[in-house]
Amino acid sequence: MNSSKSATIGIIAGTGFYSLPALEGATARRVETVFGDALLTSGHWNGVPIEFVTRHGVDHSVPPSRVNYRANIMALKNLGIEKVIAVNVVGGIDPTLEPGDLSLIEDFLDFTSGREATFFDGIQPGGVMHVDVVGAYDKQMRDVLAEAADSIGIPLRKSGIYAGFNGPRFETPAEIRLAALAGATVVGMTGCPEVTLAKEAGLKYAAIALVVNPAAGISDQPITMEEIGACLKMATVKVISIIDAAIAKIA
Numbered sequence: 015m016n017s018s019k020s021a022t023i024g025i026i027a028g029t030g031f032y033s034l035p036a037l038e039g040a041t042a043r044r045v046e047t048v049f050g051d052a053l054l055t056s057g058h059w060n061g062v063p064i065e066f067v068t069r070h071g072v073d074h075s076v077p078p079s080r081v082n083y084r085a086n087i088m089a090l091k092n093l094g095i096e097k098v099i100a101v102n103v104v105g106g107i108d109p110t111l112e113p114g115d116l117s118l119i120e121d122f123l124d125f126t127s128g129r130e131a132t133f134f135d136g137i138q139p140g141g142v143m144h145v146d147v148v149g150a151y152d153k154q155m156r157d158v159l160a161e162a163a164d165s166i167g168i169p170l171r172k173s174g175i176y177a178g179f180n181g182p183r184f185e186t187p188a189e190i191r192l193a194a195l196a197g198a199t200v201v202g203m204t205g206c207p208e209v210t211l212a213k214e215a216g217l218k219y220a221a222i223a224l225v226v227n228p229a230a231g232i233s234d235q236p237i238t239m240e241e242i243g244a245c246l247k248m249a250t251v252k253v254i255s256i257i258d259a260a261i262a263k264i265a
Contacts, residue, residue, distance in 0.1 A: 021063075021095075021096065021097065021265050022062075022063040022064065022065055022093065022094065022095050022265075023062060023063070023064055023065075023095065023097050023098070023099065023261060023264055023265055024064075024065050024066075024067070024090040024095040024097065024098040024099070024217070025064055025065070025066045025067070025098070025099050025100075025101075025257070026066075026067045026069065026086065026098060026099075026100045026101070026208065027066075027067075027068060027069070027100070027101035028068070028069040028070055028078075028101065028102065028103055028204050029070065029074065029103040029242075029246070030103060030243075030246035030250055031068060031101055031250070031253075032068050032070075032071075032072045032073075032074065033055070033068070033072070034055070034057075034059070034064070034066055034254075035254075036059050036060075036254065036258060037055065037057035037058070037059055037064060037066060038057050038058045038059070039056075039057045039058055040055050040056070040057040040066075041055065041056050041057065042054070042055045042072075043055075043056070045089040045092070045093070047084075047085045047088040047089050047092060048088070048138065049082065049084035049085045049088055049130070049133075050082050050084075050085040051082075051085060052067065052082065052085040052086045052088070052089035052090075053067070053068075053071065053072075054066065054067055054089060054090075054093075055067075055068075059257075059258070059261055060258065060261055060262060062261050062262065062265040064261075065089075065090060065093060065095060067086050067089075067090070069081045069086070069204050077181065077182045078180065078181040078182055078203035078204050079126070079128065079129060079180050079181065079182075079203075081204060082130075083129070083130070083131075083207055083208045083211055084130050084133060084211060086208070087208065087211040087212055087215050087217070088133070088215065090215075090217065091215040091216075091217065095217070096216075096217060096218055097152075097155060097217070097218045097219075097264055097265075098212060098217050098218065098219045098220070099155070099159070099220060099221075099222070099257055099260070099264070100205070100208065100209075100219060100220065100221040100222070101221070101222050101224060101253055102119070102176065102200075102202045102204060102205050102221050102222070102223045102224070103202065103223075103224050103226055103242075103246065104176070104200040104201055104202040104223045104224065104225055104226070105184070105185075105190075105200065105201045105202070105225070105226070105227050105228065105229035105230070105232075105237070106199070106200055106225040106227070106228050106229055106232065107177065107190055107193055107194050107198050107199050107200055107201055107229045107232065108174075108199040108200070109228075109232055111171075111199065111200065111225045111228075112225065112228075113225055113226055113227055113228070113241070113245040113249075114224075114225065114226075114245055114248060114249040114252075115169070115171070115225045116163070116168070116169065116170045116171065116222055116223065116224055116225070116249075116252060116253065116256070117170070117171035117173070117174035117199065117200060117222070117223045117225070118151075118156050118159060118160060118170060118171065118172055118173060118174060118220065118221070118222060118223070119151050119173075119174050119175070119176045119200070119205070119209075119220075119221040119222075119223055120151050120156065120173045120174065120175065121150075121151070121175045121176070122150070122151075122175065122176040122177070122178060122205060122206060122209055123175065123176070123177045123178065123193060123196050123197075123198050124178050124206040124207065124210075125177060125178060125179050125180075125189070125193070125206075126178050126179060126180050126206050126207070127180060128180070129180075129206075129207055130207075131206075131207035131210065131211070132207070132210070132211070132214060133211065133214050133215065134214065143214075145210070145213060145214050147209075147210050147213050149213075150209045150210060150212070150213040150219065151209065151219060151220055151221060152218040152219055152220050154218065155218050155219065155220035155264065156172075156220045158260050158263045158264055159220055159222060159256060159260050160172050161260075161263070162256050162257075162259035162260035162263065163256045163259070165259055166255055166256070166259050168252050168255060168256055170222070170256065174199040174200055174223055175197050175198045175199050175200070176198065176199075176200055176201070176202060176205045176206075176209075176221070176223065177193035177196070177198035177200070177201045177202075178201075178202060178203065178204075178205045178206030179201060179202075179203055180203065181203030181204075182203065184230055184237050185201055185229065185230050186230055186231075187230045187231025188231075189230070190229045190230050190231050190232065191231065193229075200223045200225060200229075201229050202223070205221060209221065222253055222256065222257075224246075224249055224250070224252075224253055225245075226241070226242045226245040226246060226249070227241055227242055227245065
């Protein structure tokens with residue numbers, strides 16, 4: 015995936031990722047799209063141009079169901095970006111996943127509702143299209159992230175299945191049991207429809223899931239924001255390190 019000229023990479027992240035300290039010359043701006051405005055921060059990371067989207071805003075004021083996923087993806091597309099690294103902060107459904115563990119995502123289950131989930135809504139030009147979402151998480155991108163993690167000795171599971179729920183409330187134990195029966199290993203609130211919109215837009219998209227708590231019913235302890243915050247403080251550096259090691263290869 016290397017080239018003689020660095021291409022701009024998109025990075026999308028949510029809870030706990032409101033800025034990227036490694037981003038040099040960071041400049042925030044609003045980018046207009048036909049689906050509304052997206053707030054992007056541009057800069058350079060190891061000399062590679064980056065466009066960064068923080069889903070919930072810099073003050074965590076946008077709930078998961080009100081994120082303008084279409085504007086975020088279309089803004090990246092309109093800027094000519096072809097490759098996107100996403101970070102999803104998740105609960106662990108697989109009982110062998112512990113807080114602080116990392117997993118690549120290879121497939122998803124979408125339990126969300128009421129979200130603008132497609133660019134082909136019958137309103138925009140081009141009509142309705144039925145898009146094959148097999149491989150929505152790009153294999154080449156996943157391979158590079160896996161290689162980057164291995165190269166710096168950070169454990170990263172090479173596969174996982176993401177279950178998306180609306181939030182902002184956490185899921186019930188019954189909902190988690192349902193997702194587990196369907197094969198989900200992690201659960202979150204912002205991965206859908208972001209991944210399918212990226213596929214519709216023709217972007218090469220990969221996602222790292224950062225486990226910050228056991229999902230409801232997996233542990234007999236309640237889920238608290240204090241627990242999540244402590245895990246983020248400890249584990250965020252691992253995600254940043256993997257991205258740091260992968261950027262040059264992806265660009």
